[in-house]
Amino acid sequence: MTSRFVHLGSLRNIEAFAAHVRELGLSIPCDIEIDQGAQSPLSRPFRWKRFQIENRFVVQPMEGWDGSLDGHPSELTFRRWRNFGRSGAKLIWGCEAVAVRHDGRANPNQLLIHEETRADLARLRETLADAGGPGLVVGMQLTHSGRYSRPNRKDRAEPRILYRHPILDGRLGLPHDYPLLTDGEIREIIDDFHRAARMAYDAGFDFVDVKHCHGYLGHEFLSAHEREGDYGGSFENRTRFLREVVQGIRASVPGLEIGVRLSAIDSAPIGRSGSPEPIENLLPYRWGFGLNPANPAEPDLTEPIRFLSLLRDLDIGMVNITAGSPYYNPHIQRPALFPPSDGYQPPEDPLVGVARQMEVTRSLKRLFPELLFVGTAYTYLQDFLPYVASAAVREGWVDCVGVGRLVLSYPEFPRDVLEGRPMDRKHFCRTFSDCTTGPRNGLPSGCYPLDDHYKTSESGRLLRDIKNSRRK
Numbered sequence: 001m002t003s004r005f006v007h008l009g010s011l012r013n014i015e016a017f018a019a020h021v022r023e024l025g026l027s028i029p030c031d032i033e034i035d036q037g038a039q040s041p042l043s044r045p046f047r048w049k050r051f052q053i054e055n056r057f058v059v060q061p062m063e064g065w066d067g068s069l070d071g072h073p074s075e076l077t078f079r080r081w082r083n084f085g086r087s088g089a090k091l092i093w094g095c096e097a098v099a100v101r102h103d104g105r106a107n108p109n110q111l112l113i114h115e116e117t118r119a120d121l122a123r124l125r126e127t128l129a130d131a132g133g134p135g136l137v138v139g140m141q142l143t144h145s146g147r148y149s150r151p152n153r154k155d156r157a158e159p160r161i162l163y164r165h166p167i168l169d170g171r172l173g174l175p176h177d178y179p180l181l182t183d184g185e186i187r188e189i190i191d192d193f194h195r196a197a198r199m200a201y202d203a204g205f206d207f208v209d210v211k212h213c214h215g216y217l218g219h220e221f222l223s224a225h226e227r228e229g230d231y232g233g234s235f236e237n238r239t240r241f242l243r244e245v246v247q248g249i250r251a252s253v254p255g256l257e258i259g260v261r262l263s264a265i266d267s268a269p270i271g272r273s274g275s276p277e278p279i280e281n282l283l284p285y286r287w288g289f290g291l292n293p294a295n296p297a298e299p300d301l302t303e304p305i306r307f308l309s310l311l312r313d314l315d316i317g318m319v320n321i322t323a324g325s326p327y328y329n330p331h332i333q334r335p336a337l338f339p340p341s342d343g344y345q346p347p348e349d350p351l352v353g354v355a356r357q358m359e360v361t362r363s364l365k366r367l368f369p370e371l372l373f374v375g376t377a378y379t380y381l382q383d384f385l386p387y388v389a390s391a392a393v394r395e396g397w398v399d400c401v402g403v404g405r406l407v408l409s410y411p412e413f414p415r416d417v418l419e420g421r422p423m424d425r426k427h428f429c430r431t432f433s434d435c436t437t438g439p440r441n442g443l444p445s446g447c448y449p450l451d452d453h454y455k456t457s458e459s460g461r462l463l464r465d466i467k468n469s470r471r472k
Contacts, residue, residue, distance in 0.1 A: 085128040099145065106216075162227050262304070266329070274345050335431075353377060379429050
């Protein structure tokens with residue numbers, strides 16, 4: 001039960017938070033005071049490629065499930081991107097994942113980049129830039145959802161898989177002869193990434209993220225140890241997708257920069273009880289990346305280090321570090337005190353998950369000081385986020401601090417911190433997970449507890465009814 005964990009909102013000051021971290025035996029850096037103005041590590045500008053970025057806050061990509069069936073942004077999409085712009089963060093990592101083709105959409109309302117939507121995506125970026133002011137650097141996260149594709153109906157999975165997974169195939173109800181993507185189909189998808197990158201550049205985006213996280217197609221390539229052919233087996237083959245996507249983008253759009261969001265560690269899938277699925281007969285575990293095959297609950301950075309070496313060789317200078325997948329181990333991917341409707345009670349204090357991701361990022365940053373690292377999992381820190389973020393940047397654990405769910409409930413948070421204004425405690429994300437429960441039930445994603453726009457909407461009423469019915 002969540003009552004066994006301390007609610008961070010109950011801690012009265014930063015000293016109490018620091019003491020709590022020590023009691024848990026965790027390594028989380030923390031400043032006792034927040035420096036203001038030019039003295040603040042979070043206000044320190046930095047250069048990436050040709051860009052001068054004026055502070056260390058980054059808005060992370062978060063899908064809204066609120067586009068049109070043909071992939072256009074809606075008014076809700078424009079509202080969300082406008083809020084991201086006025087956050088005060090000067091690096092915007094994609095705002096949300098945009099599918100490069102229809103069959104790779106995670107839901108029927110995911111944004112889709114093609115000739116018919118390009119003008120609206122350009123207008124979406126302009127809306128963001130107008131709200132954010134000068135100096136904004138904006139990326140588009142390009143994706144194919146692979147195993148988690150639901151392009152036509154929210155209640156019908158249409159997976160495009162690279163290999164047979166002994167646990168996840170069963171969760172999706174896939175027969176033993178369910179078709180795998182062929183090497184030829186993969187090359188078609190690579191061509192779609194090239195085409196999408198060209199359109200993103202024409203729409204005014206400064207970079208694209210070739211997404212390799214959270215169980216989607218790019219991430220699944222990294223764990224395709226059991227796949228035969230050009231795109232599976234050896235590390236060279238499992239990273240061929242990335243190399244061919246990057247080579248094609250560089251050839252066709254030389255002015256476009258590239259970043260990668262990476263699930264650097266993973267674990268075997270977690271069951272509804274919050275415990276790992278039985279894997280005694282699956283060892284060594286051959287369906288993961290960034291984990292120990294002999295003990296899949298244990299991270300292993302051997303291959304993530306090789307992957308970052310490859311990014312360096314490809315002249316990809318910016319990496320956004322995350323972990324796991326919301327579909328099979330969300331407490332690792334996104335630490336939260338309260339699970340979504342289809343989730344499980346956290347098996348560990350969520351601060352342990354925060355510390356895990358921070359330590360992985362710190363370890364990788366030490367090995368690759370020339371790469372620009374964006375860190376993840378900070379939202380759970382709530383009132384204490386700026387104290388930890390400041391220390392993490394100042395001590396070199398990370399270059400930039402990513403904020404995701406928090407800017408749904410409190411879009412002005414980065415600006416308030418950077419300008420020295422009092423923080424609005426009433427709007428801190430308390431990780432109730434309604435922004436995930438909504439989409440799991442076919443509704444748009446938003447902060448239903450704290451954003452009046454969603455709370456008073458018809459979707460808000462439906463979500464309350466769904467949650468109340470499950471409590472009976």
